[in-house]
Amino acid sequence: MLLERRKPIPIGEAVKRIMENPLQGVTEYVSINESYGRYLSEDLIATSDVPHFNRAPYDGFAVKSSDTSDASPTNPVEFEVIDHIGAGMVSAKVVGHKQAVRIMTGAMMPVGTDAVVMFEVAKDYEKNGLPYMSIKRSFKKGDNVSFIGEDAKEGQILVKKGSLINPGIQAMLATFGYQHVPVAKRPRVGLFATGTELLEVKEELVPGKIRNSNSLMIAAQIERAGGIVHYFGKLADEFDPCYEAVKNALNEVDLLITTGGVSVGDFDYLPAIYEKLGAEVLFNKVSMRPGSVTTVAQYNEKILFGLSGNPSACYVGFELFARPIIRRQLFSKKPHLRKEKAQLVVDFPKANPFTRFVRSETFIADGRLKVTPSGLDKSNIIMSLAGANSLMILPGGTRGFTAGCEVEVLLLEDQVGCEWPW
Amino acid sequence: MLLERRKPIPIGEAVKRIMENPLQGVTEYVSINESYGRYLSEDLIATSDVPHFNRAPYDGFAVKSSDTSDASPTNPVEFEVIDHIGAGMVSAKVVGHKQAVRIMTGAMMPVGTDAVVMFEVAKDYEKNGLPYMSIKRSFKKGDNVSFIGEDAKEGQILVKKGSLINPGIQAMLATFGYQHVPVAKRPRVGLFATGTELLEVKEELVPGKIRNSNSLMIAAQIERAGGIVHYFGKLADEFDPCYEAVKNALNEVDLLITTGGVSVGDFDYLPAIYEKLGAEVLFNKVSMRPGSVTTVAQYNEKILFGLSGNPSACYVGFELFARPIIRRQLFSKKPHLRKEKAQLVVDFPKANPFTRFVRSETFIADGRLKVTPSGLDKSNIIMSLAGANSLMILPGGTRGFTAGCEVEVLLLEDQVGCEWPW
Structure with a gap:
């Protein structure tokens, strides 16, 4: 019996051959309530200035700064407080000479005002039943005011596509009214286990057999990479049903992972399945340990990853070879580990x-x-x-x-x- | 109008007061197919030895090592190959003197064998239609054999409770037959927004109002911390319905977060709500920026987090004060950032x-x-x-x-x- 001779290629070359596949990301829209943890499929663009009105960043009194120019410790200047607004309210008053509006953080600056006097530096009191306040220092135009567009300008690109949506990006999506968020559709990754020795997780151990741990491990790795797992179960021990199962699975997924069966062992059918499919084998041996027998083939634009049945080799093979193409489908510019x-x-x-x-x-x-x-x-x-x-x-x-x-x-x-x- | 005077406490003291709350984690069982990304609520214990039988770690021929002792480059020793087994198969043969079994990686060592000769160092051929192989070197007992319990011993603690289930732990759970996995129940965290200025994400901007971004940000932070968000919407602008809403929400969650309304601004109702509830205010000011006005109160064993309405203060307040108690409910021994x-x-x-x-x-x-x-x-x-x-x-x-x-x-x-x- 002749041992098949395989020519190992360098790791970088193996990865390069996979990444030449044209698979790209696809956009879908999800509610903003479900967008955390997804990947933006478009740049996040400011749909308005932030803030979109001049606002008070502190609690205090909104005044016209020119009215404060004479104020000093020896010369307090008095203001009539003509209105009182909280965040979300808009004063209907026009603020005149030596007038002020009591204003809470986040509220819009009233017409005629251009500075905020914080409570701590004002003295407030009543006179004839009407509210007044006085200050002992001057303020410049813009003091304690957040101006329109100070934080972001309409049309600005704020976050690049391919970014993972974190809590901060989620807040920005809300700020700009993205009720529906364009995110990368999660690639569907098919998974088959092979191996006569495999028991289901719920089965009792018997001599010579072990529970199938690779499928659950790879399923978790697919999830971690950002894909959706489509587990097709264990491949049969005979060639023909294996072939049919692999062929049918390829209609449902872009990437198909098998664990085991790619070695040159006597019960390893996968190389023959690739051949019968007419799939192009990109490589079947890589100069690395573990995982040297990893085989990757291409069929139409789909990719078949034949990972080793050895847990460590399987794990490493996934991370080096399958993860990057999944990440590219999530619009990542940095798809590798x-x-x-x-x-x-x-x-x-x-x-x-x-x-x-x-x-x-x-x-x-x-x-x-x-x-x-x-x-x-x-x-x-x-x-x-x-x-x-x-x-x-x-x-x-x-x-x-x-x-x-x-x-x-x-x-x-x-x-x-x-x-x-x- | 008097400004309320609050006494700021150090950050460590604030966190300590929260962590004195007795809230602990609760176990629930999930299918192993859904356990990735959850937190173990019990130690993961080996339910069997691994491997649970002596196995071949390579493809080759299983032999009795003592039969090989005379083999040398000038003195090849010949073995009759009496069986051929793949992983998962058990040879029914008893291997006698100068006999061998062709064995694939993962298969159980046949009775009578104690070493594996890898294909690369054996020469195989047929004689009278029967398979034979010969070797030119000796092997020691145990050469190329994975022994029972070599990887893990039954009863051994392999992973501590509180660990996040990653792909490797998922594989171990499968190996040991954990079809149902004990994980920490995700704490239910309630969330209210407050603020007259808040628009829904889908609403058009109007002067003085902004879209509610804090709720979506905090919801994502709750998810990142490992909790389940229960969003109760925006609190009304009047005291009585606010009070009722907060009181009712406390029946449904362990932790209740509000954003905004805890300052000493004139429209900040939450301190009065805590008072009317009879909640114990743990602190209402912390020596830190941003987030100094964070207020945390305790009501029965539930915790109310009154975070600032300011996005940055809100963000920081959550991470310093709410995250650790969520993580403790996930059995973490290291619940802080x-x-x-x-x-x-x-x-x-x-x-x-x-x-x-x-x-x-x-x-x-x-x-x-x-x-x-x-x-x-x-x-x-x-x-x-x-x-x-x-x-x-x-x-x-x-x-x-x-x-x-x-x-x-x-x-x-x-x-x-x-x-x-x-």
Whole structure:
């Protein structure tokens, strides 16, 4: 029996081949009440000036500043208080010479006024049953006034498309009347598990079989990336029903992920399925560990990700190869995992003939990024995935690293991303 | 008219008073398919060893190691291949002297075998129509075998309660058969807006009025913190219906947030509502900017957060005062915003008579945390909230900061948290 020979390609080349696919984002509109956590599919543009009227930023008295010019500690100037308005009210009065309007934060400046005297510097009292106030200092035009357009100008681009809608952006959408928000439609990502050894989560363990954890892991990774999971279940153990299932699934999704079955093992059908589909195999081996047997194929404009059945390889393969195309469909300009430098805090003596991705915990100590492997680095160990918030990159051809070395890390729980890390 | 005098308390003291409230988390069970992004309400315990049988971590031939001891480059040792198993299959054969089983990754080691010879170091061929293989090196007991319990031992605590379920934890839950996952019930957080000036998002602007952005902002902050928003709408402009609405809402939620109406402005009813309820005011002024007028009261075991109507003050008040009690209800041991040190990259000349929280963008450059204010720091400016992923803390009594200074930052988009930052 001949072993199939596969030609490994560099990681960057593999990612590049996937990103040449023309898949792009699609817009849908959602209620602003549901827009938090989605990605803007258009630039957020100011639909009005902010503020759109001159307003008082403090509680106080609105006055005409020229009336205050003579005021001094020895020469208090008195104002008749002719109105009293809260935020949202508009004074119907025109403020004349030595007149003032009592005004609350957020209210519109009355006609004839151009400065606000804060309560703390005014003395208020009554005279003949009418309200008055006096001040002992002068104010300049514009003192304590928020002017039209001071915060934003109509037509200004405030947030770029592709941004994740956070609470601040949500507030801006409300300010500008975006009752319906244009967001990226979440890409539908199909998912199949393969493997005779897989039990359902609810099944009891039996010798030789394990519960299917990859599907739930990848489903969570798809969600984290911003996609919607469409789980099609476990593929049958025979070729023909597998082929039919994959073919039918491709009608419903843009991206289709399978876990397992892509190796050169004797029960790995996926390469033959790609062939029968007539899919173009972009690559079937990558110079990296884990995940070297990752296979990615293209069928029409759809992409088939054949991830390894090994949990770690599966995890890494998803993040490096599937995440970026999902993020591009969310209009991200930085669809790849964010890459940063960090200081390794322990020795990592293992040599790396191939580029190695080590599940790691990156943390901050004293303002510096530090990194430590999050568990044993055996490729079959899922336990180390739980604590991992990053993948440490150890370049191929290196002989191991010692504590204190600077290494590169890819951050997993991150919304910033990276334009091109390779 | 007398100005009410309020006594400001330090931030740490304010937070402490809130955290003395006995509110704790409650468990609910969700399907594992919906557990991603929730918080574990119990420790995740290994319900079995992993692996739960001795397994092959590579494709190859399972052999008894003692049969290989004589093998060398000049003395190949031949094995009869008596079975062929993939992952999930169990060989019915008992492997005898100089016999081997062709085995795929993940399959159970057949009875009588204790090492795996990888394909790469074996030569396989047929003899009289029967499969054979030979090797030119010896193997030790356990070579290329994953042993029972190597990855996890039954009964071991693998993940602590309060952890956010990430893809790796999701995989572990599946591995251990947690079809239903104990997670923290999301706290229900009520929300009222107040303010005559507020328009609905869909309404056209009119002079003196602005669209209600605080409610949408706080709703997103509640979601980010892990709560469920229960929006009760805008409070009426008159006292009695306000009072009734607040009282009724308290029957439906644990925490009730109002935005606006807590100042000493002339149209601010909330202090009187707290009084009529008989709620205990924990504080009504804090030594900080923005957000000094934040008022928090307790009614039975429920907490009323009277946040400022000013967007920035509202935002900061939520994160400092409401977030921690929400996180505690999610079983977090680190419920407060994560505090880290970062290097300021621009001058910030403004003096700080009070501790100031500046909406900022914290980023990483060359492995170091850096921070820059994310916009103009006027308290009425919501635009700067969009880019903010952190709050820079400038302690009270400081005279401004210059580029290169080390400052403390509170990270907003973070799941790690902090035990006690004050």
